Amino acid sequence: MNPAVGVMALVVVSLATAGIGFYGLRISRTTGDFYVASRTVRPWWNASAIGGEYLSAASFLGVAGLILLSGTDALWFPVGYTAGHLMLLLFVAAPLRRSGAYTIPDFTEARLDSRAVRRVTSVMVVVLGWLYIVPQLHGAALTIRITTGLPSWVGSAAVVVVVCLTVVAGGMRSITFVQAFQFWLKLTAIAVPVLFIVFTLAGDGSPAVAPAVVNPTGLAPAGPYQNISLLVALLFGTLGLPHVLVRFYTNPDGHSARRTTLIVLGLLSVFYLFPTAYGLVGRMFAPELARSGQADAVVLLLPGQLIGGTAGDLLSALVVAGAFAAFLSTTSGLVVSLAGVxxxxxxxxxxxxxxxxxxxxxxxxxxxxxxxxxxxxxxSVGLVFAFTASTVCPVLLLGIWWRGLTDAGAIAGMVTGAVLCGGAMVWGTVLGAAGTPFWLAQPAAWTVPAAFAVTVLVSWGTKNRIPRTMARVMTRLHTPERPLVTER
Structure with a gap:
């Protein structure tokens, strides 16, 4: 790929993002605008914005890379990412919106009437937010290095500069416009090139790949434990992501929050068809990317390798623009949620x-x-989901659906999940990928049940600490509002 084309794509996306963000400054005036867009975001806008911030570097680049490496074993990632929003629809979206909170710590403090729970929740939200931002910046570094030849740090720094400008300018109101635009840019940027590749290969009459290339890396397939643990991490981890949850505070009511989640399910289902296609095409026609350690770059490199020429450069530029939009949108959503806390x-x-x-x-x-x-x-993002599922998720789910939760149980559960899952992540980093036992590489299967169990057991042992406000708060969470006509 011509480096100048890659630089131009990055510049165009950055300018478009900054321009839309500064437009949001014109209508961001109040504290409510900055924190939750004054709770006036309609379902289609909000669903597009959620898709924009949720489809991160892992979705845009990582899923295709894993399918290139592992084949059908990696399909659990798009399945889990999408099904997690079904869990949101069923268990969290509407009650969380009815809580009236600005942030997750706001919710836990209101539910348990405890400043201590708020402080612990705030620490967990900030830690997992930072853990989630780092892979986005790594993805930006990879994209810059592969497509332009510039030093890796340039990509990470560029994302931070653009995100700071847009978030500081208009807060949540501004970011809503930015992320909705970036979702549709990402969908176009990943769909058009792979469709062009598939139609070109079909029209060219290229022969099927030799059977020896079906498993380009020779990796052993994942066992039942790894698949179950990954699915637990993705399903329950989605329920605790601060940048996704804060979006439901921007809906006018619980009805529109549910409708937003339903639209998100449809948008994600469509999007994940395309990184899956990239991974499968890569296994057939570019297996050398897996052997050379460039699996995460398969989305960036395939158009240039299989199409070539001016058309290949233009398609590559479109992919680079979409990838950079993924880093910007997810990072901006995380920064907004962390800034609120x-x-x-x-x-x-x-x-x-x-x-x-x-x-x-x-x-x-x-x-x-x-x-x-x-x-x-x-x-790496899968491990962040495991951490979220082991810390914030149990308190959120039990806080919404179980009257027996206490502040002591919530704190004990979050600390247990953080110590177990965080310890597994650190130990796995020290041992390296080759030396990490499978139960440490995918810890959610035991850390999530442990966190839930400790939360429940400690709450049972401290029943005298159930807050007096519990009945009133639970009634508010579970009493449907009458949807506004203007939001239908």
Missing amino acids: ISQDVLGGGVRGFRLAAVVSALVPLGFAVMTDSMALAG
């Missing part, structure tokens, strides 16, 4: 505190990303 808990709230917190939220993971090497993108 940090500004309220540390900086006293307000627009000025939000803006300062947004800059801090972006700069800290940038430092970690520059100092660390990229793992397989989808695999």
Whole structure:
């Protein structure tokens, strides 16, 4: 790929993102605008924005890379990513919107009437947010290095600069417009090139690949434990992602929150068809990418390798634009959610505190990303989902559906999940991919049940700490509102 074409694609996406973000500044005036877009975002807009921030580097680049490496074993990733939103639809979306909270710590404090729970929840949200941002910056570094030849840090720094500008400019109101635009850009950028490749190969009459190439890496298939553990991480992890959950606070009511989630399911189902197709085409026609350690770059490199010429450059530029949009949209969503937590808990709230917190939220993971090497993108994000499923998810689910939850149980469960899953992640990093036992590489199958069990057992042992406000809060969570006519 011509490096100039890649640079142009990155510049165009960055300018478009900044332009839309500054447009949002014109209508972002109040604290409510910055935190939750004044709760006026309609379902289609919100669904597009959720798709924009949820489809991260792992979705745009990592899923195709894993399918190239592992074949059908990797299909659990798109299945789990999508099915997680079905869990959101069934168990979380409407009650969370009815809570009236701005952030997840707001919800846990209101539900359990405890400042201590709020502080612990805030720490968990910030940690998992930073863990999730780092793979986005690694993806940007990979894209810059592969397509332009520039140093890797340039990609990470460019994402942070653009995200800080757009978030600081208009907060949630601004980011909603940006992420909705970026979802449709990502869908176009990943769909058009692979369809062009498939139709070109079909019209060219290219022969089927030799059987020896079907497994280009020789990796052993994943066992039942790995698949079950991955699915647990993705299904339950989606329920605790702060940048996704905060989006439901922007809906006008619980009815529109449910409708938003239903639309998201459809959008994700369509999107994941295309990285799957990239991985399968890569296994057949570009298996050398797997052997050379460039599996995560298969989406970026396939158009140039299989099409070539000017058409290949243009298609590659479109893919690069979509990939950069993925890094920007997910990072901006995470920064908004983290800024809301940090500004309220540390900086006293307000627009000025939000803006300062947004800059801090972006700069800290940038430092970690520059100092660390990229793992397989989808695999590293899968571990973040496992951490979320082991910490925030149990408190959120039990807080919505179980009257017996106490502040002591919530804190004990979150700390248990963080220690077990965080310890597995650190131990796995120290041992390296080759030396990590399978139960550490995919810890969710035991860390999530352990977190739920500790939460329930400690709550049973501290029944005297059930808050007096429990009945009132639970009634609010589960009493349907009458949907507004203007939001139908």
